[in-house]
């Protein structure tokens with residue numbers, strides 16, 4: 001059938017007659033703003049329910065960097081789980097000490113929590129580890145993402161445990177998950193594939209309610225719902241392997257829609273299989289800080305010593321109980 005000029009100007013939602021704002025590249029279906037929103041929220045709610053991520057009585061600490069993904073996550077948790085709002089939901093922002101970047105995102109995280117009416121804790125590398133990330137990596141900025149990743153995870157876990165969280169929710173999306181899967185393969189980190197994030201000694205269990213959502217859809221959801229997206233970009237992100245893997249995955253997803261989901265699905269299957277056949281390591285504790293560790297020193301203490309901030313054996317440590 002010939003299309004009229006009007007048809008060519010406006011593509012409509014497949015479920016109603018309103019203008020479409022989104023195209024699902026896999027099914028070819030178009031969605032208007034309200035059908036896109038409903039579908040997006042349903043998908044996140046389904047991820048949470050199917051994996052039993054949030055159960056009655058849970059206290060959830062959401063890792064709120066102030067970036068797009070974690071901001072959308074905080075908004076959705078408050079919306080989908082109003083029962084958590086009174087005292088079961090808190091946001092934790094880690095200030096790594098990155099000049100020209102963190103100020104804006106911490107500010108927007110504070111405003112968001114006020115708007116949502118949820119508690120907000122800000123914890124910093126400077127207070128906890130004695131130096132900002134900028135100071136730690138002055139000599140070798142290329143190590144920034146590795147150092148930051150470990151220290152941020154440690155600090156987030158500590159703050160969440162002290163608040164009494166039973167779950168830590170992070171804004172990792174489908175793109176992040178597929179990049180991590182590829183990076184672990186590319187760097188030969190086979191051990192990490194079977195790493196049990198929620199096993200005994202791993203701290204407060206982590207949940208990733210956005211893990212099935214693409215970054216593109218998260219961005220669109222933020223735009224359609226007036227959720228502020230800070231423009232600041234971490235100055236260290238460009239120097240990482242992840243940045244290159246992200247470009248590669250973006251190209252593959254464009255050429256072959258659904259690639260990211262398939263990478264994650266395949267990777268999860270391998271990880272699950274490895275976990276089932278893995279012999280549990282004997283329980284050990286870091287000789288410096290006393291936290292559970294697979295070796296003599298935990299990752300956090302190893303990194304802190306590398307950047308000249310680590311405790312000496314037997315020295316008092318701020319690791320436990322102080323944020």
Ligand SMILES: [Zn+2]
Nearest residue numbers: 013016032035
């Ligand atoms: Zn519609």
Ligand SMILES: [Zn+2]
Nearest residue numbers: 286289298301
């Ligand atoms: Zn340690």
